[in-house]
Amino acid sequence: MEYKKLDTEDINYIERLIGDQERILYGTEINEEYSHDELSDTASYPDLVVKVTSTEEVSAIMKYAYEKNIPVTPRGAGTGLVGASVAIEHGIMLDTSLMNHFLELDEDNLTLTVEPGVLLMELAAYVEERGFFYPPDPGEKSATIGGNISTNAGGMRAVKYGVTRDYVRGLEVVLPDGRVVEFGGKIVKNSTGYALKDLIIGSEGTLGIITKATLKILPLPKKAISLLIPFPTLQKAIGTVPLIIKSRAIPTAIEFMQREVIIDAEKYLGKKFPDSRADAYLLLKFDGNSTEEIEKDYECVARICLEQGAVDILISDTNEREESIWKARGAFLEAIKGSTTYMDEVDVVVPRSSVNEMVEYIHDLYKEVNVRIKSFGHAGDGNLHAYILKDDLSEQEWEEKMKAAMDRIYGKARELKGQVSGEHGIGYAKKSYLMESLDPAAVEIMKGIKQAFDPKNILNPHKVCQL
Amino acid sequence: MEYKKLDTEDINYIERLIGDQERILYGTEINEEYSHDELSDTASYPDLVVKVTSTEEVSAIMKYAYEKNIPVTPRGAGTGLVGASVAIEHGIMLDTSLMNHFLELDEDNLTLTVEPGVLLMELAAYVEERGFFYPPDPGEKSATIGGNISTNAGGMRAVKYGVTRDYVRGLEVVLPDGRVVEFGGKIVKNSTGYALKDLIIGSEGTLGIITKATLKILPLPKKAISLLIPFPTLQKAIGTVPLIIKSRAIPTAIEFMQREVIIDAEKYLGKKFPDSRADAYLLLKFDGNSTEEIEKDYECVARICLEQGAVDILISDTNEREESIWKARGAFLEAIKGSTTYMDEVDVVVPRSSVNEMVEYIHDLYKEVNVRIKSFGHAGDGNLHAYILKDDLSEQEWEEKMKAAMDRIYGKARELKGQVSGEHGIGYAKKSYLMESLDPAAVEIMKGIKQAFDPKNILNPHKVCQL
Numbered sequence A, B: 001m002e003y004k005k006l007d008t009e010d011i012n013y014i015e016r017l018i019g020d021q022e023r024i025l026y027g028t029e030i031n032e033e034y035s036h037d038e039l040s041d042t043a044s045y046p047d048l049v050v051k052v053t054s055t056e057e058v059s060a061i062m063k064y065a066y067e068k069n070i071p072v073t074p075r076g077a078g079t080g081l082v083g084a085s086v087a088i089e090h091g092i093m094l095d096t097s098l099m100n101h102f103l104e105l106d107e108d109n110l111t112l113t114v115e116p117g118v119l120l121m122e123l124a125a126y127v128e129e130r131g132f133f134y135p136p137d138p139g140e141k142s143a144t145i146g147g148n149i150s151t152n153a154g155g156m157r158a159v160k161y162g163v164t165r166d167y168v169r170g171l172e173v174v175l176p177d178g179r180v181v182e183f184g185g186k187i188v189k190n191s192t193g194y195a196l197k198d199l200i201i202g203s204e205g206t207l208g209i210i211t212k213a214t215l216k217i218l219p220l221p222k223k224a225i226s227l228l229i230p231f232p233t234l235q236k237a238i239g240t241v242p243l244i245i246k247s248r249a250i251p252t253a254i255e256f257m258q259r260e261v262i263i264d265a266e267k268y269l270g271k272k273f274p275d276s277r278a279d280a281y282l283l284l285k286f287d288g289n290s291t292e293e294i295e296k297d298y299e300c301v302a303r304i305c306l307e308q309g310a311v312d313i314l315i316s317d318t319n320e321r322e323e324s325i326w327k328a329r330g331a332f333l334e335a336i337k338g339s340t341t342y343m344d345e346v347d348v349v350v351p352r353s354s355v356n357e358m359v360e361y362i363h364d365l366y367k368e369v370n371v372r373i374k375s376f377g378h379a380g381d382g383n384l385h386a387y388i389l390k391d392d393l394s395e396q397e398w399e400e401k402m403k404a405a406m407d408r409i410y411g412k413a414r415e416l417k418g419q420v421s422g423e424h425g426i427g428y429a430k431k432s433y434l435m436e437s438l439d440p441a442a443v444e445i446m447k448g449i450k451q452a453f454d455p456k457n458i459l460n461p462h463k464v465c466q467l
Helices: A008-018 A055-068 A120-129 A145-151 A196-200 A234-246 A259-269 A291-307 A319-330 A332-338 A352-369 A395-415 A431-437 A440-453 B008-018 B055-068 B120-129 B145-151 B196-200 B234-239 B241-246 B259-269 B291-307 B319-330 B332-338 B352-369 B395-415 B431-437 B440-453
Strands: A024-026 A048-051 A072-075 A092-095 A102-106 A111-114 A168-174 A180-184 A209-216 A223-231 A253-258 A280-288 A314-316 A343-346 A372-378 A383-389 B024-026 B048-051 B072-075 B092-095 B102-106 B111-114 B168-174 B180-184 B209-216 B223-231 B253-258 B280-288 B314-316 B343-346 B373-378 B383-389
Touching: A008 A024, A008 A048, A008 A055, A055 A072, A055 A092, A055 A168, A055 A209, A102 A120, A111 A120, A111 A168, A120 A145, A145 A209, A168 A196, A180 A196, A180 B440, A196 B196, A196 B440, A223 A234, A223 A291, A223 A319, A234 A253, A234 A280, A234 A291, A234 A352, A253 A259, A259 A280, A259 A319, A259 A332, A259 A372, A280 A291, A314 A319, A319 A332, A332 A383, A343 A395, A352 A372, A352 A383, A352 A395, A383 A395, A395 A431, A440 B180, A440 B196, A440 B440, B008 B024, B008 B048, B008 B055, B055 B072, B055 B092, B055 B168, B055 B209, B102 B120, B111 B120, B120 B145, B145 B209, B168 B196, B180 B196, B223 B234, B223 B291, B223 B319, B234 B241, B234 B253, B234 B280, B234 B352, B241 B253, B241 B291, B241 B352, B253 B259, B259 B319, B259 B332, B259 B373, B280 B291, B314 B319, B319 B332, B332 B383, B343 B395, B352 B373, B352 B383, B352 B395, B383 B395, B395 B431
Parallel strands: A048 A092, A072 A092, B048 B092, B072 B092
Antiparallel strands: A024 A048, A102 A111, A111 A209, A168 A180, A168 A209, A223 A280, A223 A314, A253 A280, A253 A372, A343 A383, A372 A383, B024 B048, B102 B111, B111 B209, B168 B180, B168 B209, B223 B280, B223 B314, B253 B280, B253 B373, B343 B383, B373 B383
């Protein structure tokens, strides 16, 4: 596909359209940040960045870009890990971070309508102050909700509450040709034609640009408690998870972590973690409306853990302690990043019953590939985050070892009937693994869907299923 | 599109393929039942019915049909209400009702894998006997799970638990060209490319044929209780629902019903309903793991109802009483059907806060259109079922009045930001209302999606978005 290269006429047109020079960046005004996301080594500058403030602006720019055949890349907070928001073909970048308004809290329908640039941490605080609860809880709190929807982010509470998809009732979307459409609404049920709303969710900005989202919220559970449970080995920790699931207790979250990652987090935050004696930990959360209700559940789970060889059960029932534990958990990615020169990540998801096999495989991989790998993740939902560390490897060694490690990890995930990504998406960096893992028929259909939404392929080209 | 008319050669080929004459029907062997579904006056005979028993059979037939350009219509139990399983272009009908096996209950992953022909009532009984719970609970228990997935059926527990979509983890699907693909799996999270699994859900057998489904199940709640609450007027009953939602209690179900429909059900079942003094009722269900847990919730709700003018609160906490109430609720459709000569239905969904306005509008419509209309539905999730009754109207009067009533109801739903179908789907009968209600851009995209899955348009033609 030949795209039009942005020229002065285009820039002038967009300047007139936006009418606010402050919100348009080009040339050397474009900060290096705009050339990449949080992790991927995918890097490419847009020709022009527009900090959009309304659906109308997004629509007008898309109309123009569609007509002129100019590629457009949407971007939220840039916290992605797979290069989905990188302007591979340059062109226009639409930065949605100024579209960060809360539009409506509807207590009758239990919905919250927001613009896409609202940050997850702002959203959580907003609803909790008002006695409500937005369950999806990805580690990266400074991501935008638009980005969370675009990757169908899962987060830590997926065990009990599900993922972002389960909390999106309606979307306003600007299509590649600039038309504005609404999919879904405030309605609870919908069987009105194909599931276009669900297709936009997780499509990583390739099918349309989300300009408004109506989210399902819940009443805030009145009580929450966490258990930090040290185990002598990682294997024993993770081996306990299927027994917890089988016990029919329903924890909100089941995370696993290892001492080395905890120590990274302590260094990164400059704060002690409540415990770091053991090699491995499970961190569980329970919530509900009364202490008795959650006590019954967690007592049963604590007993199971002790039977399986847990060293101790640390109950966290104060806000301070809760915060210190979950803050450390939330800092793992940054902490690991700080412990090496460079890294890349895998975000595989496997059936819960195969987490132990997958984790052990990753753990032993350094023997075969001779590269440091650290991992943590969502033991309760099968989604593992593993980080392959460059340390002081040469570029060439790094490329070789990183690829060897990735190939093996994705291969193992396939063998266990898992998938390439649990929540980070495919973006640019994971395309080859998507192609390998999916049935060619599925890839063909995905390409056909892209064609149906974006026949000129101007929106976020080269992402997900587009070579 | 010109289809090939089935000839002797085709029939011989399929006979050899299946090798079991008993499972192939043609000509006069095809029972009248196969020409229509439960309600719609859409009627058309297939040329051939094959009672398939395996994915391989479905795949081989689709391969052949694709090559020869023969239309194929999948059918489960035929309990649909919008003509989605009617063979408009004749050709081959694939009856999946013999594919009714339970394949695997995986207690580690909390999943149940079934063939598509398993009936909802069989599925519910199977998991409950084993201490598990499949939350979606549509009124029609003799529908197949394949049909439920194909319409994204919602049912009565959507208030607390969501709809069918929320419980489908993985699907095996035969594509129109016969290729067999798997979308999703046992995994809890998935951000691996576009949401093809979610696209199949609710696509009414137009994009692929579901041959296997992996469902999410939950531990069975240990306690459940229902409240039957008589109100002096329907308006008062429904007006109470937003207050219940706002109170932050989370009922499993909130249904509304009127005396006239209860009396129909009493006649139909030959059994007295526990109460029929009042004009209108709310029926609520609460579930949880202890009596105390649900008592707190329902006591608060009972108080709200009494404050709003409820005449009484009938607590149903025995299995017998539970069954008698919910059995009556489940029989409403058949009971209304039995009270008239013919009827057609609407299945609109509006935001919960607009249920009262929608119900009142429907209730008063007879004044304008002069046709009897009965309704009941899911007050807690905004999904209303209204039935327009033919009684002794002439065909012409019926057509006119039915169309006038439908036009007005769908128009009102649009005004309230609702949608054409909450759970019954679009099928053949509701296509014109889909076209009217959706943005033309959305309809175009849907057609593009159909094209991506089924370029020759041989699978279930003339349904959903295909004229």
